[in-house]
Amino acid sequence: MRRVSILAAIAAGTITMVSQMTAGQSADERLLGIPASAMSAPPHLKLDGPALPPFAYTVFCLRYQDECRTRPLFRGGPVLLTEARWASLKDVNQTVNRAIVPEPNEFGLATETWLIDPERGDCNDYAVSKRHRLMKGGWPARTLLLGEVVTVWGKHHLVLVVLTRSGDLVLDNLTPQIRPWSRAPYRWVRIQSPANPRYWNTVAPRSV
Structure with a gap:
């Protein structure tokens, strides 16, 4: 293909x-x-200044230290989107979306917990589970970034952004489709830094 x-x-x-x-x-x-x-629209998100990571992400890194491990050398940028990689993205996105039973957090940020492959969970669990599976499948961590957005109904939401040379793609539990970031109907808040998964950045407003 x-x-x-x-x-x-x-x-x-x-x-x-x-x-x-x-x-x-x-x-x-x-x-x-x-x-x-x-x-x-630009194919890639533009990172702005530094941002504090979500508190639940800090707790997540204590629980899953290898997921947040800083690689000794940062090399390369977005990956080439080959047929095999596209198939991998579709498989992981579909598998995780089907495997986790949706269970929204009704008690706010103070009780938020990000878990990999739970039986039930919310958007955070879907996003970290997809990132975990793709990294196990050989995807570079620098290309798999957790991103916080705000939906059109005002709810904070977590998605996985995949950096490819063709553009930045969004894996989302609210839709089975993998979309270019510019077609996801969200306001972007902050995202992991590709250079260090423990650091986050704000996202520059889109200019078209």
Whole structure:
């Protein structure tokens, strides 16, 4: 499968997009199957200044120290999104979304606990479980970043952001689709630093 076919699947949730193309679209827009407004968005999140990590993440690092381990050398950037890697992302996203029974935290941040592969859990558990499985599968930790967002209904939410050369992708328990970050309907708050998983940064406002 060519890389452009992978991108088409990401952007539109299907590879067969011919029937949805319009004559007024550019070649890139037709290939990706997404509107021009989405094409104009930057493919990568831009990190801003340093931010305190969520308190629950600090507790998570005490419980799962290897998940937050700083690698001795930081090399490389986003990975090339090959057919095998795309299949890996889809498999992990689908498997974790199905394995954990949704159980929202009704008692606020003070009682929040982030667990890997629990039977029941909320968005935090889905995100850290996906990151854990992908790292075990050989994905570099620098490309798997936990990100805090705010939903359109005002709820703080955790997702996993995967850095690829084709763009930053969002794995989310609220949808089965893997989306480019610019198509996730969220306000971005803070995200892990790719250089050190214990450090977090704010996210610069998107400019298009």
